[in-house]
Amino acid sequence: MNPYLNQSDPNLDEPGLSALYRQGATQMPPAELDRRILDQAQAALQPQSEKGVTPGVNPFARGKASRRCLPPWPRLWDWTPRWKWSWGCFGIRDWPRRWGRPQYWHWPPRLPPMGDGRWTWRRLAIPLSSAAGILLTVGLVLRVLDEQSAMQGVTGMAPTPLADYQPSHPSQPSQPSRTSPLPPPAKPEREVVAKEVSEEAMGLPAAAHLSKAPSPAQTPAMELTGDGAIGQAKAQAKKRAENQAQLDDPLDERRQAMPMADSAGDRRQKSHITDVVPQGFGELPELTDESYLADPERWIEDIRQSWSSGQRDEAIRQLAAFRHVHPQYPLPEDLAFIH
Amino acid sequence: MPEPSDEHLMLGYRDGDAEAFATLYGRHRGPLYRYLLHGCGNSAIAEELFQDVWTNLIRVRGTYRVEASFKTWLYRLAHNRLVDHYRRGQVPWVDDQDLEVVPDPAPSQDQLANDADCVLRLQLALSRLPAVQREAFVLREEAGMSLEAIGACAGVGRETIKSRLRYALKTLRAALEDCL
16 A cells, blocks of 8 residues: 555545556666666766866856856856866966866857857857947947038038138228128028137137128238238237227227217217127118117117017127127027027 | 665765665666656657656756655656657647546457456556546556645646546546456
């Protein structure tokens, strides 16, 4: 009687069947198979050195054995499927053995076979890391190229070189900008901004290219230095320095120095104003009004009226001129968004 | 001096005692072989599976822990190998859904006349049982395992094994009624 049988359930207890089964249970494995399995079990207990295998680090070892290879030395069995025959470390610690025993490492490293879950991710490690490296490199190169093209686009929109610069009316005497007709503003605003940016980068005044009619103070300098780019640049720089010095002066002093009547001094002062105000905005008669210099609030109010009356282009130009003349003046909130 | 248990022998073999394996092998070679033979129905295949099971045991000896009976662990390896054999051969392993299927009827009178021996009739009736019922019966008879241990081997619960065993015994009783 089988002692493990559950005696509590009589339906599961059949002594007659058990006896019959044991009578017929005489099949046994062949002796050859027994000998083979016992030999296999015996061979499994032998150390690897006796089986003709080079001793190495057990890749599945834990604890001290797994720490035998100290970084940065990799384990050879990480790179070769024949880890059983390879040494555990490829480092100084194995240096003597390296000279006395054959090497089993090679380049490129052999990929371990598929099917074993331990090696699957290692098989994918090299392709995935390569793909990631390529993607990063391509992305970096594209970004650099994009930035370079953007810089070239800004510098490519620069105005004509200074060597080719010719005033539109070289022989015309200095006139207030309201009386000097300017060429139609056909260039878009973005191009103008790009020009300003490029010229500011070159150290030139931003409004230099806008004043097609040279001022009286500018013309002699250009004549002295000729039409060369260096002479023009020097003249522009000189003019800019003068304008800056004038802007730094208190407005009251300039107001007191300016005559009230429309005389030659007034015309000279107007020409001075046109030097201060960019010539490109000179088509607006209000810009020549000296009261704008003394009363920026009134100028702001006029700009606001122009904007509210629908003359937005004029308002934009006036505001640009205002910013140029009064760069430190805080703009009201309703005009701050106008560009 | 009492004989060492299977677990002690397996631990001894894990630690390098080859004699312990020989003793362990001698204890379980017959029952395990017959379990596999009943499972596949072919002696050649049974020998191959038998060797595979012991080879697997030798290979994973380092991971053996005394968490359950050695017998349960051994027959669990054998069960997995048997199921793997059926999967590779595209032979369906009968699952629990076949429990309600009524097995083949008792052999005809002509067959009974030819198989006069009750042992042969038992072998014939056993071979016609569903695989899961036959496995439960053979594990109980050969290994003497409890219902819980059989369930642990087959990966099912105790009540499932109990149901399978009840169906198997009912069929075998009906087939060998005149022998019992």
